[in-house]
Amino acid sequence: MTTGRTQVEAAVAQAHRDEWTYVLAATVRVTHDIDIAEECVQDAYARALSAWAINGIPERPGAWLTTVARRLAIDFHRRREIQDRLLPYLNGVAEKTMDLDHNSTSVGDDRLQLIFTCCHPALAFESQIALTLRYICGLTTSEVARVFLVTESTMAARLTRAKKKISVSHIPFQVPAPLDLPERTDAVLEVVHLLFTTGHTAPTGSVLVREDLTSRAIELARMLRQLLPGNSGVAGLLSLMLLSDARRIARTSPDGTMILLGDQDRSKWDRELIDEGIHLVREALTHRPPSRFALMAAIGAVHAEAPSLCETDWREIVAIYDLLVLTWPSPVVRLNRAAAVGFVDGPRAGLAALDELAGDPFLSHYAYYASARAEFLARLGCWDQARDAYEMALETCHNDIERNFLRRRLDDLKLPP
Template sequence: MTGVAAALADAYRREWGRVLAATVRVTRDLDLAEECAQDAYARAVQAWERDGVPDRPGAWLTTVARNRATDLLRRETVLRRTLPLLVIDEAEPGPDEGEPQAVPDDRLRLIFTCCHPALAHEAQVALTLRLLCGLSTAEVARAFLVPEPTMAARITRAKKKIAAARIPYRVPAAEDLPQRVGAVLEVVHLVFTTGHTAPAGARLARHDLADSAIRLARMLHDLLPGDGDVAGLLALLLLTDARRETRTAAGGGLALLEDQDRTRWDRRRIAEGTALLTEALTGRPPARYAVQAAIAAVHAEAPTWQDTDWTEICGLYEVLRRLWPNPVVDLNRAVALGMRDGPEAGLAALEPLLGEPALATYGYLSAARADFLRRLRRWDEALVAYEEAVTLTANDVERAFLGARLAEVRAHRG
């Protein structure tokens, strides 16, 4: 990859959401803003080859995209098409005013627009992944386990609803934030989980998405410093991301939590996450993200895998099940029970989940069951479970790990 190509790829990962959000301020039209942002990246190929990569690629791309939008808006036909769409408060500074604050404000405006309560939850998440994080429609479709044409239609309908309902492009007023922030937190969490372990592809993780989610969570914490849910989410993301550099082995293969070099975990992130967790729990009942963060903190505080306090983790999962009934939570609880009480107990806890429709294509259920069966040396059953897990896994790194375990089981089975 050439220097310009690498710089463009990095700018797309890091700057796409910023460029698009700033351009929407000009166009008031999501489709037109996407077109102008894409055009800016296309123009950068020749301009950067000729003039060199600018010191601030994001600023260069934003300027080109907004200038392109301004040129198009001068055409009467485009102007008539865009004026009835996104509503922007006239009292707010224009896109060229207050530049130091424009980037975070514009990105918050875009995510609150995507997460407006007039949109269905699936549409909120899909729009955020597509617009703010720059995922292709195909990538968003894989994250939702639906065909690409279905996702394309869903995104198009959501954009049209934003236009028809004249949904404002702004951060809600202070009195409306508590009712609106829950949907935003859910979307930020999903963006992070999509980046932490990519649903498909050659890489285990999409660090650009994880970084975007953490930045958004920080913005929300600045906006709502006393909100326990926001503090809990940011704590969860930091405590989980602290293990980033140890999740793959030297050869690029998957490294399980029990095999990771804990001396390489990011202690600064762990300390920040722990402080935020204390903030999230102080003076209020525990909420979903705070409990999840507490589970991550137990792992972070254990000096070795053998020192993990599985009793505490199991207790926290019981609390989480009451706060957030979810089959994936039940799956994680079953794994924790198996670690505390042995693989037979883990299998027993997994048994009720085998008929759960939401987990029918969830590869982690088959993988967890396969691991317990392998530990019990029940090779025939483990073989079937690993074959199922491999079939249901689209991430190449995870798939390679499961394939190696499958080969190990076949060798024992003879």
Template sequence: MNGVAGSVESVFREERGRLLAALVHRFGDLDLAEEVASEAVAAALERWPVDGVPARPGAWLLTTARRKAVDRLRRDRAYAARLAVLQAEADRDGPAAPPAEDGDVPDERLRLFFTCCHPALPLDAQVALTLRCLGGLSTPEVARAFLVPPATMAQRIVRAKRKIKAARIPFRVPEADELPARLPGVLRVLYAIFTEGYAASAGPELVRGDLADEAIRLARILRRLLPLEREVTGLLALLLLVDARRDARTGPDGQLVLLADQDRSRWDRGSIEEGRALVVAALRGGPPGPYALQAAIAAVHDEAADVATTDWPQVVALYDVLTDVAPSPVVALNRAVAVAMRDGPAAGLALLDGLAGEERLRGYHLLPAVRADLLRRLGRCGEAAAAYEEALAAVGNDAEREYLARRLEEVRAAVRSCGGPPAPAASPSPGAG
């Protein structure tokens, strides 16, 4: 039974976004889609141990969920008219076919991304709702993307759903002239999905390759859809340049390997070359956007032979521009790391101390983790140990926890000596690790 339950969980996690997208497209009701998707999973847990896992488990879940949705609509008089319309459409169109890879928005999930990113919702609500319902992320994972507590994020998602119902926002594909206004939300969704895939916020694995791959796939489709949008190009460049390092980020036993220690021969040169060309295109034709700037930073890292020969002055300069274009506490944290590499750990530590009161960084494990590393490099091992303990209390990923625990033991041992050996600072952003 445990094996079947694991199969259902794996299939549902992989197919959740597509399943909900298809159900919302068919029935126009997000809550209904979520409820019947959960019922389909419950049915799978009941039937698969008896009948075996089907050859196409995702299709099985979709068919089962559709039937349950129709049954529910039949029982609810309020939906009677809607069901009649759906039946008429089904009779006219014949059996449902998978969406074609052409048309205005060629992917069913990407269609619903644009649908959920409705301008009537605040941008944060657009992104949070889409990540939770379609991106395959749990509420705690979405909360981590926004640096807020899970309970706060759960309330935001509920409010967004209520507003959709109250305002009668239709679940439909936007017209072509509506797409640019919804683009910022879609870009944030894809980047957040990639970030969770590249650096999982919790669990035993550092990397969730399925999420990273899906974000890149959708970013490619989005660029084909909107080839003149420079920030779409910048996002795809950023994802490729960061993902190029994926295989080198973990050791043989799954342990975290920082940028300074990675075997760069394992980096994907094809992705790097494609990403560099896209960066050039994204930076042309006007002031750069935040994704293009982050991609340029990632390109500087990927072009260097090692950490020591990285052009840190250029990285800091790019972060200076990014701070003007899209200031945030996380950008400031990343900039502090780059300054530490350019000017020394004391300079970086002074900047980090200025971030201590940032509400959005409270509970964000990378702030004390980076601070601990800079203190260690300065030989202030007692303070470093306290900072590592703070980071360990907040970290959710097992690979990161193991790394921090190892560093903590090193500095505790060094407290009785003259300090630990210097090492490059750990970087908090996907673009530098």
């Protein structure tokens, strides 16, 4: 029986989209080398084109491709072993260990091992993100380059350098030992979180949200949730991202201008995502002490449950920020706490809380700090100072949509009150 060419091509393309990362991760377990695995997987897909035309499309294309790719990898290693035996003086006597007996030690998904390799702390943080996008999310090199706003050749070189480091320093392809697992999982979560925040408010450019990044981050967190179901950090991060993403549509108006939390049409918030996020955050908060992401998600949940900005339980939010400052004393957390204080005790108290942070070197270049001061100053009727603060915010903001928003606020203040 033969299967039509277009049908086979469509099936191979489909398997490439859906299962490339699974097949690759399973093959890396045999090769202990990403480059060799990539070649074997490529070869397996090429072979599928002819084999499926003759024998029909297999019921589980991913399993077929994995078997073939791994067999190719084993052949590759055998050839190399023979070469090593014949040419011991040229190739050295370094023994090549190979994990053929993979199933006996298999813990969880192959991709989980590969995630821990890609997010190994011995790799530069940017390389960790690039490797994760390329090999766990399955983006092409040119797509990863677009995420980082660099050329394809720059990204290809960066990926090659990172893989070289994995290879020469023998970064293992395995789930870390239980003792190291919490810290290493946190490192993976950092990568996923940065991917999301970069997409949630793009640092530069003409769109506010880059859905390509936010959806990849959520997809990764969902994968981690499946692979590490009991981990409260994973539950917290997934919750945090779902609760933020639920507000996405309401964050910009049809003409692309930015809408602040208080002015958003809350009926546009995605209730399904909110319900899922709240369910997850409840679970994450049962872990003591609660993770940083669980606390951030809890703040998101308070907003999600509030009917409007002024009916929000700001006291609760300040209380959560107080806990968050203990586990994660970052300038941005302090800034958000100070802003929340303004909602509980009024603009004067909020301004005082912000002024306590005045010497912070990071916040002095952070647009949200200046714009938060501007908001409180405007509410106190200090128009000149508010205008100065908006001007300062504009100087440090590089997202076009946010800039337009700030400029509009500034123009409003220029009108006689």
